[in-house]
Amino acid sequence: MTTKRQEYTREFKLEAISLVVDHKRKVAEVVQSLVVGVSTSDNWIRKYKKEKQGIRPTEGLARTDNQRRIQELELKVRQLKMEKDTLKKASVLLASDSLNVYR
Secondary structure, eight states: OOOOOOOOOHHHHHHHHHHHHTSOOOHHHHHHHHTOOHHHHHHHHHHHHHHHTTOOOSSSOOSSHHHHHHHHHHHHHHHHHHHHHHHHHHHHHHHHHHHHHTO
C-alpha cells in the first residue's frame, strides 16, 4: 500500500522557515510543534536561503517573492517567444501563398 505525501501550502512553508530563520527557534522545536519532518524542514530552509542569495530554484515554485516573480516573467518570455515564432512561420506561409497566386 502506498502512502500519499503530505503537501504544504507556500504560506505554511514560509511560516516554518520564518520561525527558524527570523525568530531563531531551533529546527527540532519547530518541526515538533508543526508536525513536519526534520529533513523536510531542512530542505525548505536550504532552498529558501539559496533563493535569498539569488540562486534560482531548479525545480518547483520559488519560495521568495522575488524568485517567484522571476519565474513568472521567464514563463511569460517563453510564451511570447513561441507566439512570435508561430507568427513568423505564418507570415512566411502567407507570403509564399500570395506569390503563388500571381504566378
